[in-house]
Amino acid sequence: MESRYKQYNYIENLAQYEGKEIVLNGWVADKTEKGKLIFIQLRDGTGTNQCVVFKGNVSESVFENAKKLTQESSVRIVGQVRKDDRAQSGYEIDVNDLSIYQLSQNYPITPKEHGDAFLMAHRHLWLRSSRQHAIMRVRASVIKAIKDFFDGNGFKQVDSPMLTPSACEGTSTLFETKYFDLGSAYLSQSGQLYAEASALALGKVYTFGPAFRAELSKTRKHLTEFWMVEPEMAFFDLQDDMDLAEDMVEYIVQYVLKNNLRELNTLERDITKLEKIRRPFYRLSYDEAVDWLQKNDIPLIRKVDNQEVEIRPFPWGEDFGAPQEEALMEQFDKPCIIHRYPASVKAFYMKRDPNNPEVVLAMDMLATEKGGEIIGGSQREDDENLLLERIRHENLPEDDYQWYLDLRRYGSVPHSGFGLGIERTVKWITGAAHIREVIPFPRMINKIYP
């Protein structure tokens, strides 16, 4: 395609330019001087490659400029692409000309080790380093894979509002803000309820957007602002819902494997583990999972007066925490879907199992390698009276849910959906140590800068 914009050469396409003179714009990731030779690691956004300035090849002023370069100075380089077995990429650039956009002074992030707190305070600069660069590229791929998957399967993207009049699920804490003369509005913690309305209008839909949760969670898998994709399908039952979730996750992982091998290498990710992520995944009912926990002597851990107490055998009716999920997943090399949880631990909008009113038609997908819960979903309650009963039982503001109840009054149908956390998925696929590394600017309980 003919571009109206300036045509630049990029490091990711270096092999195409072998033997040719090209122009690169970028930043100095690192520099080593060796007398009449200066080695520049040039970073241009698409990758990093070594450029060699030899005193005999350039004018005196260009050589002096090259000597002046500091880490993260921005430069324009004109040079010849040469094949070289000594180079990591297989190519080097012999510099013919070099000009400086800006000389950087005392760049805080050096090529040596840094602590988490320091790096987080410099997140706006940390994004430039190779690991973070690779993670952001994988994140972009995960998002593209999700959109491709749904768009290619007859879904329409609909956007749900960020400002909402009340809680979607009453459980989590909400961020509150003033809303003109109408009192308070809340930042959305899920687009699901609006996705349900959209599904009854368009059939198969998905929302893609941020979710906000003011929970006091301080772990390596929690953010107060995170991104979520939430498909919602009219006429899908729980079985269809689980099948779809499985197809989607397989598609995402295989897409990244196909398109981001270079990044996964930079991240030193064990690719063989990802290659195994092929359907069918494992599935266990909550009952079966509890049986397994009991047989393997995995207790429930509960806090009583600040003392941790182990309760065994694991009692039916309790939700699983991180210790139970991790124990359960150790046996699996593919994700596992756990379905039909006790109604008491799940949200009000989930449909009761007609075969057992103690449980709801819910499902969670747990990722391998301690990836944790990446998906939560369910078939929705489609009976007006049962739904109203649950709303009252949870003490939710009934008036705020009239529009939601309308969906059960005017052509109610079986329908299902789920939410996939983008950051948890990217964390799992990249093997990142902490969720704060997989979103450009993380928002956490005690962090909102930069």
Added chain:
RNA sequence: UCCUGAGUAGCUCAGCUGGUUAGAGCAUCUGACUGUUAAUCAGAGGGUCCGGGGUUCAAGUCCCUGCUCAGGAGCCA
């Protein structure tokens, strides 16, 4: 919110049972080098020991308190 741990140079850390002038590596600056990619060699500069209070002849070190950060729990995606 609860539990546990940490805070010393720009960064990562050492600093003993309290002892007189607080150290190292990296980074920065100056110089040397045509193959460096954690370069090497020679030299230089750089400190509110997190804040406040206390004990003591003497506190980076011990005690109290506040703040900040990290890890975990619960909740969740």
